[in-house]
Amino acid sequence: MKQTGQIIRSYGRRFIVESGERTYDCTSRGKRVDYVCGDHVDITVLNDEQAVIEGSHDRHSLLYRQDDWRTKLIAANVSRIFFVTATVPSPSEELLNRCLLAAEAADIEPVIVVNKSDLPETAGWLDKLQPYQQLGYQLVTISAKQGAEALRPLLQGHTSVLVGQSGMGKSTITNALLPEAAARVGEISEALDAGRHTTTHAALYHLNADSHLIDSPGLQEFGLSHIGATELAGLFPEMRDYLGHCRFHNCTHRQEPDCAIKQAGQEGRIRPLRLELLQKLVTQAINAK
Ligand SMILES: Nc1nc2c(ncn2[C@@H]2O[C@H](COP(=O)(O)OP(=O)(O)OP(=O)(O)O)[C@@H](O)[C@H]2O)c(=O)[nH]1
Numbered sequence: 001m002k003q004t005g006q007i008i009r010s011y012g013r014r015f016i017v018e019s020g021e022r023t024y025d026c027t028s029r030g031k032r033v034d035y036v037c038g039d040h041v042d043i044t045v046l047n048d049e050q051a052v053i054e055g056s057h058d059r060h061s062l063l064y065r066q067d068d069w070r071t072k073l074i075a076a077n078v079s080r081i082f083f084v085t086a087t088v089p090s091p092s093e094e095l096l097n098r099c100l101l102a103a104e105a106a107d108i109e110p111v112i113v114v115n116k117s118d119l120p121e122t123a124g125w126l127d128k129l130q131p132y133q134q135l136g137y138q139l140v141t142i143s144a145k146q147g148a149e150a151l152r153p154l155l156q157g158h159t160s161v162l163v164g165q166s167g168m169g170k171s172t173i174t175n176a177l178l179p180e181a182a183a184r185v186g187e188i189s190e191a192l193d194a195g196r197h198t199t200t201h202a203a204l205y206h207l208n209a210d211s212h213l214i215d216s217p218g219l220q221e222f223g224l225s226h227i228g229a230t231e232l233a234g235l236f237p238e239m240r241d242y243l244g245h246c247r248f249h250n251c252t253h254r255q256e257p258d259c260a261i262k263q264a265g266q267e268g269r270i271r272p273l274r275l276e277l278l279q280k281l282v283t284q285a286i287n288a289k
């Protein structure tokens, strides 16, 4: 029997697909495994518990990371990315920047979540993040241990994904937001993880009829090899006004004379940290060719 459904868990080559009131344990037809949580798929139902994924529907969006060796899909069909950060464990500002760039490239609105606001070190981290608010990115401060209600209005009407380093509190946020019925699903998947506390697979939960949340495994790196050298500068909101104003139309914003972006950097209109990241990524993208 053929049906459509949505992937709500992905465990490497195994997927849980929700179709109507039921969920099915699925493998994919052939060798194809490039499916991800959030994908809408066609399935052939084998019995009450099992089905085979035949193919996926066009995605509205796809968030993924890519290094020189492989592509890692994070979530499909999301309209918001919540980058979860906290002062413990030690946060990486570069990872935040890379995630913001990936969000811009995928045309998905990012929101920065500063979790663990109960920890005294949070004030210093918030100071460091202020420039990102000035760039126009939304920032919300919460203590998920006490609750995550401040996120609810931002989640309403969206399919959202939580990304961030391991231990920043993504799962704690998910549990704080879930209605009781959905939280029980979380317990089942925890049992599948054989008691491990860290999230090993992405999981989609329904907050209400119009709002859905994907919790994803913690990441330490965010490869951006999928973004071409010429596309990079346009992903930095503060650089967009200068595009097309360099002396050379194919300026890489590194060594060239009369570079409008470097000029803006010298005049303090672009932060050194962001300009250096652009230059590093452009160099990597050119060398990878
Ligand atoms: N102090 C404090 N600790 C928190 C808060 N939120 C979460 N934690 C703790 O941070 C640790 C990691 O939380 P998780 O929710 O498992 O983090 P995660 O981001 O899902 O981690 P991974 O699954 O490894 O990606 C746990 O010990 C939580 O209890 C908070 O608001 N304040």
Ligand SMILES: [Zn+2]
Residues within 6 Å of the ligand: 246, 251, 252, 253, 254, 256, 258, 259, 260, 261, 262
């Ligand atoms: Zn330039």
